[in-house]
Amino acid sequence: MDLTCPIPLQNTSHVLLAHGGGGKLMQDLIDKMFAMAFGKSCTSHDAAQLTMPTGELALTTDSYVVQPLFFPGGDIGKLAVYGTVNDLTMAGARPLYLSVGFILEEGLPLETLWRIVISMQQAAQAVGIQIVTGDTKVVERGKGDGIFINTSGVGVIGSGLKIQPKAIAPGDAILVSGDLGRHGIAIMAQREGLAFETTIESDCAPLVNPVQDLLSAGIGVHCLRDVTRGGLAAVLNELAIASGFNMEVIERDIPVREDVRGACEILGFDPLYVANEGRFVAFVPPDQADKSLEILRSHQANAQIIGQVTTPLSPDDIAPVTLKNAFGIARILDRLSGEQLPRIC
């Protein structure tokens, strides 16, 4: 593939309103940028026509509004591909096809768009998902924020596989696939212009391989969930309520890197509430916990068993997740009302 930067397009180096208008300038943008990066087939008709292997279909969507657009360890394009691929993976699906919808702000440098497009192409290639259809809209200066990206993903779920909150059972071991807090801290440090001793890079990464390895090793995975907005606290609370079971996690077993812990202290964040973009929790039967951990550690050395599913929720349980500290004292791990970090993804 020829990835030479095609700028300027028709004598302009910035996005114009007309790039969203359905005319020649829009066609020029599609031909010279999107078709170049994603392949011609993604741009030729209103809907992509696709073959579908046997199995159930998984469909997911996410919009990405992260600021800044480029950050240590990633950018909005990479995030938009891996984020949606990860949502498919969490349903036990094999990712197949991706749609891309751009909302561009008038005046965005085309060079910025190109960098993002190339990053998306490379991320898609890395996980073997095809970008098959897309859409571009342009809004006036001051009515957007550079670029917003929606990606929707289609995957196929192997027959009989039901990886979902309702499959969570009492006694299930809760594993986390790696250290927590890096994505949120990478973004915040960049946004606030903070420099730490070492640059903290986002954990932004595809989760296809560790999940595929769990499944092909015959682990009876009950549920998977990527630990994104709201962090571990939000995810465990949501799954506790959806499954109908209380959960208990051990504070010292939750992996957080020293530099991330330090940055959290400086910035005033709790790492258990910070977003990640390449980490997930897995719920597996207790007798398969050690084998699962071994598989996860072959991908991320700091994967951990962090707790277990306990008793059924009673109707008036409002705090289903407890956190045990080093002294064995339990406290409630509640969700926050909002988000400590807006526009983290």
Add this chain to the structure above:
Amino acid sequence: MDLTCPIPLQNTSHVLLAHGGGGKLMQDLIDKMFAMAFGKSCTSHDAAQLTMPTGELALTTDSYVVQPLFFPGGDIGKLAVYGTVNDLTMAGARPLYLSVGFILEEGLPLETLWRIVISMQQAAQAVGIQIVTGDTKVVERGKGDGIFINTSGVGVIGSGLKIQPKAIAPGDAILVSGDLGRHGIAIMAQREGLAFETTIESDCAPLVNPVQDLLSAGIGVHCLRDVTRGGLAAVLNELAIASGFNMEVIERDIPVREDVRGACEILGFDPLYVANEGRFVAFVPPDQADKSLEILRSHQANAQIIGQVTTPLSPDDIAPVTLKNAFGIARILDRLSGEQLPRIC
């Protein structure tokens, strides 16, 4: 379904940044608005798990940024459902599932969001498509414009059906499914605060039924395309290039209502370049043109045969679409460079 307005939510009547944060406020928005309108199943997991009938899969995506959000004949929500459903329909697909991604601006009245959500639910119900998964992001005041909506659609294509530009053949009759120009003029009149003698309503409508009727009557449809951004001129030029054939249309046969024609004159627009949201062109074998017209007219009385596909394009043909006026004089129907009407959809 109980469609009582659930506002205020947790003591607020406007969108807060925290509504996009993955915490309790976001869950509240999902539970009280989206689950109420779209059904609980759409909100419970990262990816929707769906059964898929046999056939090829169609996938399409569109973002909607129309201003104003409410206009005569529709609103951004109705547009977001029908627009994407129509893209599936144009590929000959039966629409099945829809994803919805909201990008909300901080401060949007929740009452506005609710009206849009209900409009989406009613539109989805009208065409029998299920909204199965969604996402919500919130951006700061001044970084968006009230609400942007992405919808992605999945449909199934009956076996053997290949409705696409490459199937267009010389001699094909070109039909348009109804009068042109209403959507763009409805938006512009609203935006400019213009009042005409009669209110011109958008043609915003689903195209499933007329297309289904063409197919079940055994019409050998070669290609379908909804006449949206850039109007008839953009669509015919795009299809001429994609198919490799020149096309000729007869000016007086192109249906444009008198009031729309008058409004176009006042506003300085050419109706052939104005966007529609409930009209399509169909390419059918010449011997099936009359039967096709009869079917289209059973849905819209002003459907018309407007022209035909002529000779193969030679490599240096740069103006593949010609328009013949009442005196038989042909002129080039070129595409515009940009769009006369930004943010029309």
